[in-house]
Amino acid sequence: MAKEKLLLLKNIREANYKGDLDSYRKTGGFTALEKVLSAMKPEEVVEAVKDSGLRGRGGAGFPTGVKWGFMPKGTGKPAYLVCNADEAEPGTFKDHLLINEDPFLFLEGMIMGCYAIACHHGYIYIRGESIKSAEHLQRAIDSLYKEGLLGKNIFNSGYDLEMTLHRGAGAYICGEETALLESLEGKRGQPRVKPPFPAVSGYNACPTTVNNVETLANLPFIINEGAEAFKALGTPNNSGTHLVSISGHINQPGVYEVEMGVTIRELIDDYAEGVRDGKKLKALIPGGASSNVLTADEIDIPYDFDSLMKAGTMMGSAALMVFDEDTDIVELAYRTIRFFNHESCGQCTPCREGTNWLKHMIRDFMDDNGNGPMLERVDRVAEGMIGTTLCPFGDAAGAPIRIFVAKYAADFRNHFAQ
Amino acid sequence: MTKFDKKTMTEVRALFKRYAVKVHALLPVLHLVQRENGGYIPEGWAHYVAELCQTTVNHVRGVITFYNMFRTEPPGKYHIMVCTSVPCGLCGGDKVLEHLEHRLNLAPGQTSKDGLFSLEEVQCLAACDKAPLIQINAEVHERVTYDQIDALIEEAYRKPA
Ligand SMILES: Cc1cc2nc3c(=O)[nH]c(=O)nc-3n(C[C@H](O)[C@H](O)[C@H](O)COP(=O)(O)O)c2cc1C
Ligand code: SF4
Ligand code: FES
Numbered sequence: 001m002a003k004e005k006l007l008l009l010k011n012i013r014e015a016n017y018k019g020d021l022d023s024y025r026k027t028g029g030f031t032a033l034e035k036v037l038s039a040m041k042p043e044e045v046v047e048a049v050k051d052s053g054l055r056g057r058g059g060a061g062f063p064t065g066v067k068w069g070f071m072p073k074g075t076g077k078p079a080y081l082v083c084n085a086d087e088a089e090p091g092t093f094k095d096h097l098l099i100n101e102d103p104f105l106f107l108e109g110m111i112m113g114c115y116a117i118a119c120h121h122g123y124i125y126i127r128g129e130s131i132k133s134a135e136h137l138q139r140a141i142d143s144l145y146k147e148g149l150l151g152k153n154i155f156n157s158g159y160d161l162e163m164t165l166h167r168g169a170g171a172y173i174c175g176e177e178t179a180l181l182e183s184l185e186g187k188r189g190q191p192r193v194k195p196p197f198p199a200v201s202g203y204n205a206c207p208t209t210v211n212n213v214e215t216l217a218n219l220p221f222i223i224n225e226g227a228e229a230f231k232a233l234g235t236p237n238n239s240g241t242h243l244v245s246i247s248g249h250i251n252q253p254g255v256y257e258v259e260m261g262v263t264i265r266e267l268i269d270d271y272a273e274g275v276r277d278g279k280k281l282k283a284l285i286p287g288g289a290s291s292n293v294l295t296a297d298e299i300d301i302p303y304d305f306d307s308l309m310k311a312g313t314m315m316g317s318a319a320l321m322v323f324d325e326d327t328d329i330v331e332l333a334y335r336t337i338r339f340f341n342h343e344s345c346g347q348c349t350p351c352r353e354g355t356n357w358l359k360h361m362i363r364d365f366m367d368d369n370g371n372g373p374m375l376e377r378v379d380r381v382a383e384g385m386i387g388t389t390l391c392p393f394g395d396a397a398g399a400p401i402r403i404f405v406a407k408y409a410a411d412f413r414n415h416f417a418q
Numbered sequence: 419m420t421k422f423d424k425k426t427m428t429e430v431r432a433l434f435k436r437y438a439v440k441v442h443a444l445l446p447v448l449h450l451v452q453r454e455n456g457g458y459i460p461e462g463w464a465h466y467v468a469e470l471c472q473t474t475v476n477h478v479r480g481v482i483t484f485y486n487m488f489r490t491e492p493p494g495k496y497h498i499m500v501c502t503s504v505p506c507g508l509c510g511g512d513k514v515l516e517h518l519e520h521r522l523n524l525a526p527g528q529t530s531k532d533g534l535f536s537l538e539e540v541q542c543l544a545a546c547d548k549a550p551l552i553q554i555n556a557e558v559h560e561r562v563t564y565d566q567i568d569a570l571i572e573e574a575y576r577k578p579a
Pocket of ligand 3: 547
């Protein structure tokens with residue numbers, strides 16, 4: 001296997017690392033937090049993160065420091081930081097690795113993030129099905145309270161912080177930040193109309209920032225080693241390393257930490273050791289089910305936000321799914337649309353109905369009942385979902401279907417009625 | 419009885435302290451209802467929870483129906499979830515589901531007559547590198563084979579409690 005660039009998985013890759021608070025301390029844990037609380041003003045933390053160029057790892061890639069900068073001051077209302085640990089985008093499993101095996105890394109980051117935006121009560125929203133991970137994380141939070149790293153007067157700095165773990169109950173859409181906030185308020189997880197953005201009106205109508213687990217896990221490095229050291233990694237405008245979840249028909253599925261900009265070919269061949277059973281690559285989905293498929297000829301692209309965007313797809317949550325030559329793209333499309341249909345929150349007609357129609361139409365292809373006009377209809381219905389819905393889910397469900405049809409029409413033709 | 423016991427009420431009160439208003443604690447409170455009632459929300463509890471969280475019964479019902487994990491029918495003692503999402507479904511998840519359907523004589527969404535097993539087809543569980551996988555209650559079983567599945571079922575039959 002090619003060598004990983006270890007920032008976030010440095011501890012996890014140590015053979016005997018246990019991931020408890022003592023082990024984390026021994027590796028230099030909480031030195032960044034101590035530095036922040038004793039020697040830095042909140043604005044300085046925001047500046048450092050801005051300078052580092054860190055972009056959110058939850059899917060959209062928005063610059064984290066800039067987002068924090070949107071938090072209004074002097075509103076008289078409390079500010080909130082909510083950590084997004086919903087991780088439900090098909091193909092993504094890197095946040096769970098951090099939560100299960102080195103939880104204090106992102107928790108340290110989260111405490112610093114809370115300090116930076118003057119938040120005194122942070123929430124972590126974890127998906128409901130991950131019962132074991134939630135128990136594990138709750139124990140980690142409890143031990144932080146016990147050690148005085150949460151609660152009143154952390155490191156004698158006068159800074160107080162409460163932290164609450166909130167379990168979801170099985171709904172992909174709660175990963176979308178405004179749906180997440182609804183769910184945190186005890187409501188159905190249906191995305192809100194934006195604006196107002198969460199920075200203005202988030203949890204309990206107060207200024208709120210939502211950050212992904214991996215995003216926050218980068219903070220200890222940025223504070224300890226400096227923004228420049230972080231920026232020196234990766235490609236311009238795509239700083240740092242990132243955790244890539246590789247799955248599908250691959251020899252070594254798993255999470256790999258690489259600098260931004262390593263190519264897709266390298267990820268597949270040099271890190272994950274190639275397509276399974278010596279088969280040829282047929283297709284890959286680079287950034288979770290919401291991203292557009294790439295063909296086997298499109299793998300020399302640097303794996304970073306901007307390069308993938310230029311290639312007409314996106315890095316999303318860095319979930320790289322590999323499919324071999326025997327894969328039927330119609331089946332892949334069917335599974336994708338079935339997922340979106342199941343998870344649509346139902347507020348917008350194009351999304352609710354569109355995912356349902358598409359599911360049935362693609363099912364017909366699976367039953368070898370397709371034809372030319374039907375294929376055009378699939379494309380038209382998918383097109384009708386793009387840009388017509390309240391949240392990005394509509395685009396995320398529609399666009400990949402259009403690209404499946406455009407790039408793999410032959411697969412659909414194989415399912416025309418005889 | 420449609421009421422939390424004293425010990426659970428202590429947990430509920432601690433929960434309320436962690437949110438700006440009581441109704442925000444609705445999801446964790448409903449998780450507690452399920453924990454105390456064998457994994458589902460029996461008739462009558464929506465009213466009780468509404469009162470407790472100072473909201474309407476309709477709000478509570480709306481929330482219960484929105485989320486997959488909240489149930490109004492009892493699940494089996496062993497609730498088996500099979501991931502057939504992308505990518506698991508293309509890496510054996512589908513065949514695992516078929517095997518379980520056949521083995522337990524259940525369709526997804528059904529509970530066996532003896533109340534021992536229920537089967538559910540689920541979307542990505544954030545463990546796709548371990549495909550095919552199933553989750554039985556809180557426990558995830560990675561890269562399962564038919565033999566392993568059969569052994570788990572046999573074990574469940576032997577100790578139904
Ligand atoms: C349908 C949908 C699902 C999402 N799911 C997740 C998720 O599971 N985890 C996550 O961190 N972000 C998810 N996001 C992105 C969040 O809305 C938000 O942008 C992100 O949590 C912000 O954190 P970041 O800036 O650190 O990336 C999702 C977005 C959409 C539209
Ligand atoms: S686009 Fe779909 S998921 Fe998003 S708000 Fe509309 S119906 Fe809900
Ligand atoms: S697709 Fe099954 S765990 Fe992700």
